[in-house]
Amino acid sequence: MYFDAHNHLAAASLAPCRAQIFADLAAAGITRAIVNGTEESDWPAVAQLLVAPARPQSDGGSALNLRPPLILTPSYGLHPWDVGNRSPLWLETLRTYLIADPRAAVGEIGVDRWMLDRARPDDPRLAGLRRAPLEEQLAVFTTQLALAHEFARPVTIHCIDAFGLLLETLQSLHAANRLPPRGFLLHAYSGSAEMIAPFAALGAYFSFNAAYLAPRHTRLREVFQRIPAARLLVETDAPAMLAPPAHAPFSLPPSPENPSPNHPANLAAAYAALAELRRVPLAALTAQIEENFHRLFG
Numbered sequence: 588m589y590f591d592a593h594n595h596l597a598a599a600s601l602a603p604c605r606a607q608i609f610a611d612l613a614a615a616g617i618t619r620a621i622v623n624g625t626e627e628s629d630w631p632a633v634a635q636l637l638v639a640p641a642r643p644q645s646d647g648g649s650a651l652n653l654r655p656p657l658i659l660t661p662s663y664g665l666h667p668w669d670v671g672n673r674s675p676l677w678l679e680t681l682r683t684y685l686i687a688d689p690r691a692a693v694g695e696i697g698v699d700r701w702m703l704d705r706a707r708p709d710d711p712r713l714a715g716l717r718r719a720p721l722e723e724q725l726a727v728f729t730t731q732l733a734l735a736h737e738f739a740r741p742v743t744i745h746c747i748d749a750f751g752l753l754l755e756t757l758q759s760l761h762a763a764n765r766l767p768p769r770g771f772l773l774h775a776y777s778g779s780a781e782m783i784a785p786f787a788a789l790g791a792y793f794s795f796n797a798a799y800l801a802p803r804h805t806r807l808r809e810v811f812q813r814i815p816a817a818r819l820l821v822e823t824d825a826p827a828m829l830a831p832p833a834h835a836p837f838s839l840p841p842s843p844e845n846p847s848p849n850h851p852a853n854l855a856a857a858y859a860a861l862a863e864l865r866r867v868p869l870a871a872l873t874a875q876i877e878e879n880f881h882r883l884f885g
């Protein structure tokens with residue numbers, strides 16, 4: 588029923604609650620998710636999650652078993668926040684993960700000017716990270732796009748405050764026939780409405796995050812009313828990007844590094860809110876998202 592285009596289900600902070608999370612995902616009707624790794628040290632956890640049982644095995648013949656099983660698709664990449672701390676072997680390691688699993692996508696990768704210009708020096712999410720300058724982020728980003736092109740894998744892109752640079756970069760790759768052929772997801776898209784068409788022309792999909800239902804995000808809600816239906820996806824980014832309480836029925840215990848974690852089963856509430864925002868029946872939106880998801884991620 589519901590497809591999460593972007594989460595971090597393998598995050599270490601979710602590990603203690605994993606059995607409950609899987610039960611909640613099944614109960615909420617979430618059938619598939621793209622599980623993103625962001626740095627070398629969490630790629631093994633992403634791979635490990637796929638071989639773990641998808642659901643608690645103890646529910647015997649209960650109704651839970653009648654639901655379709657949760658299908659997880661791995662995605663491996665070096666996130667712009669982690670570019671500054673990469674090891675000399677990062678690219679070789681990433682290549683190994685992509686070769687080992689032909690289903691694997693490339694992501695989460697991208698460019699982030701917010702981290703350099705607007706993030707608080709004491710933001711706990713950036714603690715201990717060397718904040719790589721934009722040129723260095725861009726070099727690592729384009730290297731990973733080249734890998735996605737070589738292996739023909741879909742790509743998930745993180746971009747904050749650098750949409751002009753991103754569009755320029757993708758357009759020049761397109762002109763050189765070097766853009767990954769499967770298309771790419773602009774996860775939690777926060778660019779302008781004017782940039783939707785040029786990104787879409789390059790193969791972009793745009794995922795809606797329920798954090799955009801916070802009152803201050805009026806502009807982003809308008810943007811998501813204007814995304815073409817065939818390029819729309821929905822995501823949680825869990826355990827990041829918690830939505831306002833009315834749209835987050837599932838909760839997780841806070842931890843020091845994440846005082847307000849987002850539960851991945853909140854995806855169903857994001858679908859409902861997006862259907863209302865776009866004034867379409869939920870069933871029609873669900874069918875459209877499923878089709879879009881399969882077109883991009885296979």
Ligand SMILES: [Zn+2]
Pocket residue numbers: 593594595623695824827
């Ligand atoms: Zn993410």
